[in-house]
Amino acid sequence: MIKAVTGTKDVLPSEIKNWYYVESLVKEIFTNFNYREIRTPIFEETSLFGRGIGEETDIVSKEMYTFVDRGNTSLTLKPEMTAAVVRAFIEHSLGAQQSINKLFYISQMFRQERPQAGRLRQFHQFGAEAIGSVSPFIDAEIIVIAYDILSKLGLKDLTVKINSLGTPAIREKYKTELKNYLSDKSDLLSQESKVRLEKNILRLFDSKSENDIAVMSNAPLLIDFLDEESLLHFNSVKVALVENSVPFEVDPKLVRGLDYYTHTAFEIISGKVGSQSALCGGGRYDNLIEELGGKPTPGVGFAAGIERILLAMENENVITKNYDVIDFYLIRIESDLESKAFELATLLRRNNYLVEMDYSNRSVKAQMREANRLNAKFTLWVGGDEYKDDSVMVKNMSGGEQSKISLKNFSSEIKKILEK
Numbered sequence: 001m002i003k004a005v006t007g008t009k010d011v012l013p014s015e016i017k018n019w020y021y022v023e024s025l026v027k028e029i030f031t032n033f034n035y036r037e038i039r040t041p042i043f044e045e046t047s048l049f050g051r052g053i054g055e056e057t058d059i060v061s062k063e064m065y066t067f068v069d070r071g072n073t074s075l076t077l078k079p080e081m082t083a084a085v086v087r088a089f090i091e092h093s094l095g096a097q098q099s100i101n102k103l104f105y106i107s108q109m110f111r112q113e114r115p116q117a118g119r120l121r122q123f124h125q126f127g128a129e130a131i132g133s134v135s136p137f138i139d140a141e142i143i144v145i146a147y148d149i150l151s152k153l154g155l156k157d158l159t160v161k162i163n164s165l166g167t168p169a170i171r172e173k174y175k176t177e178l179k180n181y182l183s184d185k186s187d188l189l190s191q192e193s194k195v196r197l198e199k200n201i202l203r204l205f206d207s208k209s210e211n212d213i214a215v216m217s218n219a220p221l222l223i224d225f226l227d228e229e230s231l232l233h234f235n236s237v238k239v240a241l242v243e244n245s246v247p248f249e250v251d252p253k254l255v256r257g258l259d260y261y262t263h264t265a266f267e268i269i270s271g272k273v274g275s276q277s278a279l280c281g282g283g284r285y286d287n288l289i290e291e292l293g294g295k296p297t298p299g300v301g302f303a304a305g306i307e308r309i310l311l312a313m314e315n316e317n318v319i320t321k322n323y324d325v326i327d328f329y330l331i332r333i334e335s336d337l338e339s340k341a342f343e344l345a346t347l348l349r350r351n352n353y354l355v356e357m358d359y360s361n362r363s364v365k366a367q368m369r370e371a372n373r374l375n376a377k378f379t380l381w382v383g384g385d386e387y388k389d390d391s392v393m394v395k396n397m398s399g400g401e402q403s404k405i406s407l408k409n410f411s412s413e414i415k416k417i418l419e420k
């Protein structure tokens, strides 16, 4: 039997309402903040991600789904959206049309990671990119949106962590300091951190190994190297968060995995999803657009993982049990009335009611069972004495009242019954 590929997941009809719920809330909140949706292709030229995310990052160096197509072009299924959105922003000169572009997305992403709870190879993110402003209020806005979406979904066990990564110049200076600090300690580090020491030194703060954590506990911190401008920016973000009731912690060890961040970086963590606890992450990227070939333009954004959010909602018991109901179930009393039942079902459906009927020539008893299973609010009985009288019977399944309605005035009589 062929099964779904490791790390991918079917979303079954029994779960889909939860997805609709998350997606509609996401769209509503983004819309209130005046973000407009952008959709980009599922794959891009591979070089976009190398240049955009950084060749030495985990994503680019080991997690991308890259393939050569029949035209000999190296393509990659998108592992994140920022580079793709920025590519579209530059390509369509969106910056020339308005000074700030506030964009949001909901899309699949692909990363060849080791699958576990909350970590998949094909997963979904929603997120935003606000391109064109250096204002710290835009950083704050992005964090407020992320926090509001998660809280409005009912999540309570949330921690917002923020940090400042300063400017690239400061970061380079700091990296040299960190390298000096680690120069006589590399023997104590895990194998993975030894590699990162050369390639992506900031990521040493992300290690889960106890030895690494011990070594890094006394390491110099980037936050102590920030210049006045970076500190001012960071301070304004923090004040705006306080004023807008977003609780947060400053985490000087929060570095994020991607190269392109400047100034603000943040994550929102759930206490309820185990080791893969980050529900969302983001930050400012003032140099990325220029690095990808655009005019120097600042930007800030975030991405949140939908599967992980649903897991947190499940574990916090905030997923309301799917209680599907339908408006009408049509019970066909005589088997030769299927065409009449179908005609009435279509009429009701065209009038915006959710309707089901039997297509398997089942007994009346089996049809009643089905009506109950589907939580029908009303059953509509087609056949019997009423039908001879050019009528059908409608039964309210909660109160039990029955009404005979004439087929001649079917639509208007149905309406009256529902209005009762």
Ligand code: AMP
Binding pocket: 080, 111, 113, 118, 119, 120, 121, 123, 124, 125, 257, 278, 279, 280, 281, 282, 303, 304, 305, 306, 307, 308, 309
């Ligand atoms: P990132 O783009 O790595 O900053 O991730 C942003 C968010 O996407 C994370 O906080 C997760 O919620 C989600 N995410 C990232 N990688 C995965 C994955 N492999 N599986 C499921 N969700 C993920």
